[in-house]
Amino acid sequence: MRTVIFDLDGTLADTSADLIAAANACFRGLGYGDVLDPVADAHTAFRGGRAMLTLGFSRVKPGFGEAEVMEQYPILLDVYAEHIDTHTRLYEGAAEAVEALRRDGYAVGVCTNKPEDLADRLLTRLGVRDLFGSMIGAKTVGVSKPDPKPYVAAVEEAGGVLAQSFLVGDTETDRATAKAAGVPSVLVTFGPDGDGVKRLEPEALLTHYNELSRLTKELIG
Template identity: 30%
Template sequence: MSTKLIYPDTIVFDLDGTLIDSLPAIRVALNQVLSAEGIIKLTTEEVKEVVGFGAKWMINRVHEDFGQPIKPEKLKDLMDQYLNAYMENSVEYTLVYDGVYEVLAELKNAGVRMGICTNKPGLSTRPVLQSLKLDQFFGAIVTEDDVENRKPHRQHVLETIRAVKGDVSKSMFVGDSETDMAAANNAGIPAICVTYGYCHVPYEDLEVKALLSDFHHLPEVLNKLQVSS
């Protein structure tokens, strides 16, 4: 007879690098924008270095790196170009990581409240989740557009918990980057970091409760943390 696993009341999930591999879609969209600006196309590894801080930051950073800083009045136009290109390619080039569907279904069936906390704009988040049929698992999708202070500020995490009617004292965070871990720590909730995403610092430098190399194992890790708490 199998032992019933114990889960937290609420889990806040990051999106890119945690549940989905959006790097190919981001690269295609970003390179379309850069090509129009006369900037050479970036490799997958180069794009990975600037992913995780939001699209505006990414576009600004790449232009600065190539000695072409963007004037504020031009940023909106470039953002529109990027978002349009991303939406055109997002479904074709975005992959759901192995184990995500199965584990999210298990957690939902167990009554866990789940929300998405992402630094992406809503325009490039909700349609992708719907097309990948991931939206069915979440009680709330809180993007950078929905909060005054996005990750790593605690407001973003706390607003996600509030949106799913969760209890902060019974919540956990699952993400892939230093931004995610800082957001969880700032909100005062335990964090689990997956090791297949877009982290830019050594994992040993992060303040986490557990590292996760395979999403299939998330239920066991959650149970272990619940039992030991």
């Protein structure tokens, strides 16, 4: 079956504000206040919890160590899990585009570096979990993107065939994952990098989800 696999953060949904809020809760607990900015630091948010904590500590505590990041990481995850959909919204047209792919006979799934339980919870809260035939998160198969194994697992779990699939994402990690798996990548221009993803030379760019059906037919028929 022809298959389209989606990244989650920055691709299906703008999760940056809730991610930043969780990191700032850690810094408030340490007495530093809100260290990260939900707009200016959105790109770092999409790189994950450790990246946000590292950036924050670099601003308030020169010479910090990895141990301090790791101490706060589970706290960040707990706060994020509790407030996972306070500000997060699907990008315009995302749900409708996925539904259209399903109607046209494509399998669809998710491959994300977000912990699987959090990704599952978020998509459930957003009302779209049932649209996806697979859900592969960080370490579900022991490794994370850009290793191709999670992507391959997402395709297979959705009932698809690798050679007739592609990845929709928003970062260099997604581009590298697709390349490692030997499949095309489509990078969105409404994610944190905007038009900057052009430098990664993906097989296609997605400026709005209403273009996805056409791009899918062009890439895998």
